[in-house]
Amino acid sequence: MMRKVGLGIIGCGTIADVYMTNLTQHFDQVEVLAVADLFAEKAKAAAEKFGIRKACTVEELLQDPEIEIVLDLTIPAAHYSVNKQVLEAGKHLYCEKPLALKYAEAEELVRIAREKDLMCVSAPDTFLGAGIQESRDVIDSGRIGSPVGFTANMTCAGHELWHPNPGFYYKNGGGPMFDMGPYYLTALIYLLGPIRRISCFTASGRPVRNILGTETETEVPTTYTAIMEFVCGAIGTMTMSFDHWDTSLPCLEVYGTKGSVYCPDPDSFNGPVTVYDGQKLKGIVDAVTAPHPAKIIAMVTNQGSCKEEAKMEFAENPEHRANMRGLGVTDMAEALLDGRKSRMSAEISVHVVEALNAFEESARTGEAYVMKSTCERTEPMGKDWALWEIR
Ligand SMILES: NC(=O)c1ccc[n+]([C@@H]2O[C@H](COP(=O)([O-])OP(=O)(O)OC[C@H]3O[C@@H](n4cnc5c(N)ncnc54)[C@H](O)[C@@H]3O)[C@@H](O)[C@H]2O)c1
Structure with a gap:
C-alpha cells in the first residue's frame, strides 16, 4: 500500500x-x-x-x-x-x-x-471534476473546432445572504471577482490556455450591505464586466456580480469554429456538458435546395437536433461526495x-492572481491590461x- x-x-x-x-x-x-x-x-x-x-x-x-x-x-x-x-x-x-x-x-x-x-x-x-474535465475533452477532441469565443458569468445577490461571517467579501481582497473569479478564470485557462489582455468596467450596485445586522459600506466594486482576449485568439466576456438578484446568463460557454460547448458551473465538480454541432446544422441547411425562406425555416426548426449532451466519460461522483x-x-x-x-500549477495560480488585479487596474485606468505572466494548460x-x- x-x-x-x-x-x-x-x-x-x-x-x-x-x-x-x-x-x-x-x-x-x-x-x-x-x-x-x-x-x-x-x-x-x-x-x-x-x-x-x-x-x-x-x-x-x-x-x-x-x-x-x-x-x-x-x-x-x-x-x-x-x-x-x-x-x-x-x-x-x-x-x-x-x-x-x-x-x-x-x-x-x-x-x-x-x-x-x-x-x-x-x-x-473544481476544474478537476467531471464537468470541466469533460468540457476539456470536447475541446481537445476537436468537436467544436478551434475556440474563437466564450462567455463566463457568475451573478448573485451577495454572500451576506448565506455566509455566517460575510464581512470579508466586501473588504479589499473580497468582491465578486476576487471571490468567484478564480473558478471561472481557472476553468477558462484550463480549457483555452493563458490570457493575453483584459479590459474591464466595474460598478457598485448596492454600496451599503447588511452585514450581520449592521449597515456596512462596501470597500470593493460589486459588479465587474470584462472583455478578455486569450493567447489562442478566443475573445469573450466575463461578468462577476453580487448585485444581480437573478439571471438567465449561462455560467460558461465556449464557441468554436465548428460548434459550441455549454459547460457546467465551474464552481461545482459535476454537471452535464452539452455540445452544439454547427456542422450538423450547416448540413441540414445546405441540403435544402429551396430559396432563402425555406433555409431559414430549416435552420430554426432544426436547432434542437444539433444539441447533444456529451457522454460523460469522466464519471460523475456519488451524491455524498458531490x-x-x-x-x-x-x-x-x-x-x-x-x-x-x-x-494545478504554480504558474496558473500566479496567472489567476495577476488577472484578478488586471480587472481592477483596467477599470481604474480605462485601458486594456496586457498580461505579463503566462502558463501552460496542465494535464487532464x-x-x-x-x-x-x-x-
Ligand atoms: N465559504 C465558502 O463557501 C468557500 C468556498 C470556497 C472557497 N472558500 C475560500 O476558503 C477560504 C476561507 O473561507 P471561509 O468561508 O472558510 O472563511 P471563514 O472566515 O469562515 O474561516 C476562516 C478561518 O481562518 C481563520 N484565520 C484567519 N486568519 C488566520 C491566520 N492568520 N492564522 C490562522 N487562522 C486564521 C479564522 O479564524 C477562521 O476560522 C477563503 O479563501 C475563501 O475564498 C470559501
Whole structure:
C-alpha cells in the first residue's frame, strides 16, 4: 500500500468542514495530522469533530516534521503571510483561492517555493471534476473546432445572504471577482490556455450591505464586466456580480469554429456538458435546395437536433461526495508520491492572481491590461479518475 502524505490544515472556518470531511473520510492519499486556527477553540473543535490527533498553533503545526503539505484555509487577506510562513518552514503549499491578493506577492511566493523545490498552488480544484474535465475533452477532441469565443458569468445577490461571517467579501481582497473569479478564470485557462489582455468596467450596485445586522459600506466594486482576449485568439466576456438578484446568463460557454460547448458551473465538480454541432446544422441547411425562406425555416426548426449532451466519460461522483473539495490537495499528494507535476500549477495560480488585479487596474485606468505572466494548460485527469479518487 502506498504511504499517506502528512497534511496540516490552517484555518478551521466555514469551508474547512467539507475539506476535513473529505480528507479524513473519503480521500486515502493524505492523513490529516494537525489543525490550527487563530482561535484555539476553533482548531480544538475541528480536531474533535474529525478525530484529528493534534489541534495547535500555526507555529507548532509548521514545526511538525511529519507534515509535508499544508492546506491554507484562512481568509484571502491572510493568505500571503500564512503562505510565506508555510513555504519558509519547508512545507508544500495548497492554499484556498487566491494564492495572494497582489501579483507581486504571488510571484514572491512562487519564487520562494522554487528556491526550496516546493509545490505552491492554490484552489480551485473544481476544474478537476467531471464537468470541466469533460468540457476539456470536447475541446481537445476537436468537436467544436478551434475556440474563437466564450462567455463566463457568475451573478448573485451577495454572500451576506448565506455566509455566517460575510464581512470579508466586501473588504479589499473580497468582491465578486476576487471571490468567484478564480473558478471561472481557472476553468477558462484550463480549457483555452493563458490570457493575453483584459479590459474591464466595474460598478457598485448596492454600496451599503447588511452585514450581520449592521449597515456596512462596501470597500470593493460589486459588479465587474470584462472583455478578455486569450493567447489562442478566443475573445469573450466575463461578468462577476453580487448585485444581480437573478439571471438567465449561462455560467460558461465556449464557441468554436465548428460548434459550441455549454459547460457546467465551474464552481461545482459535476454537471452535464452539452455540445452544439454547427456542422450538423450547416448540413441540414445546405441540403435544402429551396430559396432563402425555406433555409431559414430549416435552420430554426432544426436547432434542437444539433444539441447533444456529451457522454460523460469522466464519471460523475456519488451524491455524498458531490462537493469534492480536497481533490486538488489529494492530486498534489499523489504528485509528490509519484514524482509528477500536480494538475494545478504554480504558474496558473500566479496567472489567476495577476488577472484578478488586471480587472481592477483596467477599470481604474480605462485601458486594456496586457498580461505579463503566462502558463501552460496542465494535464487532464485520467478517465479512470473515479477509481483513482477512492483508492
Ligand atoms: N465559504 C465558502 O463557501 C468557500 C468556498 C470556497 C472557497 N472558500 C475560500 O476558503 C477560504 C476561507 O473561507 P471561509 O468561508 O472558510 O472563511 P471563514 O472566515 O469562515 O474561516 C476562516 C478561518 O481562518 C481563520 N484565520 C484567519 N486568519 C488566520 C491566520 N492568520 N492564522 C490562522 N487562522 C486564521 C479564522 O479564524 C477562521 O476560522 C477563503 O479563501 C475563501 O475564498 C470559501
